[in-house]
Amino acid sequence: MTERIYSLAALTVLELSPPEMVEVAARAGYSHVGLRLVPATPEEHHFPLVADAELRRQTxxxxxxxxxxxxxxEILRLKPxxxxxxxxxxxxxxxxxxxxxLLIAGNDPDExxxxxxxxxxxxxxxxxxxRPHLEFMPWTDVRDLRQAxxxxxxxxxxxxxxxxxxxxxxRSGSSLADLPALLPGRIRYAQLCDVAGPRPDDMDEILRQARNERRFPGDGDCDLLGLLRALPADLPLSLEIPARQLMEQGVSALERAQLALDKARAVVARI
Structure with missing residues (x-):
């Protein structure tokens, strides 16, 4: 059995430049990283890998x-x-x-x-x-697994x-019962995190949690064991866990990356 791939997602350590992120991933024990080539929002702090040849060379x-x-x-958006x-x-x-x-968001109401x-x-x-991967997010025009x-x-x-x-x-209310329709050739990696509490009624709050307040695997209320059991065995896992509160408390990017990996491995070990 090959060893499962764990990748450090950019959003987990968004304050780091791409070369710094690679260094942190290596020190924490990840085999892979995800690179954010296009910012997710206009307000997001971004390191312009596409435009900056020197930054690409360093990375x-x-x-x-x-x-x-x-x-x-990541992240490309399909808009009207x-x-x-x-x-x-x-x-x-x-x-x-x-x-x-390649991570794709669907931002076009015309399906x-x-x-x-x-x-x-x-x-x-x-x-x-x-391989483009269409990611469903409940506030976008591709809201859940069935639509994606x-x-x-x-x-x-x-x-x-x-x-x-x-x-x-x-948060989209997608069902484990729909995952068998996702054939192995249609999924090449997944993003892993956890989230605390019931699903909010307010979409703005769901969006705030998604970008700022996720939990490390096993520290929240998601049925991660059910999800992982329903996905292909040994599927690569990207650990995307923004934790603004920890960052503001002074927990370093390396410490957060290490916590994410340790806790992800502990959950996977329970399958």
Whole structure:
């Protein structure tokens, strides 16, 4: 049995530059990282890997020196005005880093157009050996697992995948009963975290929790064991666990990354 891949997601240590993130991942014991090539929001502090050749060089050097590899790339949004061809440079940079999985958000209420754009992105990404993963998030236009599955299947591309994030799975009310419809070829990695308490009624609060207040695996109320048992065995896990309160208390990025990995391994060991 091959050892499960654990990847450090950018959102867990968003204050770090990409070279610093690679160094922290190596020191904590991760084999992979995720690179945020495009910021998730206009307000987000961002290190411009696509535009900054020197930053790319430093990151590639750190990857080579540590042996850490890149798992996924984020985050592209499919919007009503999206021109998929405009993503080519981002995919080129992602391929330069060796990333094979690409995180996609659906921000278009026209599902037919969203599906067409996802198919076009899959076609473009194929040239770079990259697999787009449509991530369902309850505040976006792809709200839950069933809808994400429908879009990806209707797009009809063999490199099109669905991304399951434990937070969004819980907060979208998605069902474990729907996971068998997600064939192994449609999921190449998952995002793992935990979240405390019942699902809020207010979507703004769900969004705030998603970006600032997740819990380490096993420290919340998600059915992580049920979720992991329903997913393919040995699926790579990206640990995406923003914990603003800990950061504000002075818990370092390295300490947070190490806690995330230790607690994820403890949960996986229970399967």
């Amino acid at each position: 590639l050097t750190r990857l080579r020196d540590t042996g850490v590899r890149v798992l996924d790339l 005005e999206t021109r998929v061809a405009d993503f080519a440079r981002i995919l080129e940079v992602g391929a330069e880093f060796g990333g094979s999985e 037919a157009r969203l599906t067409d754009n996802f198919a076009a992105l899959c076609d473009l990404a194929r040239d770079y050996a990259i 599955l429908r879009v990806v299947e209707n797009a009809g591309r063999d490199n099109g995948c669905v991304l399951v994030d434990a937070f969004h799975f819980d």
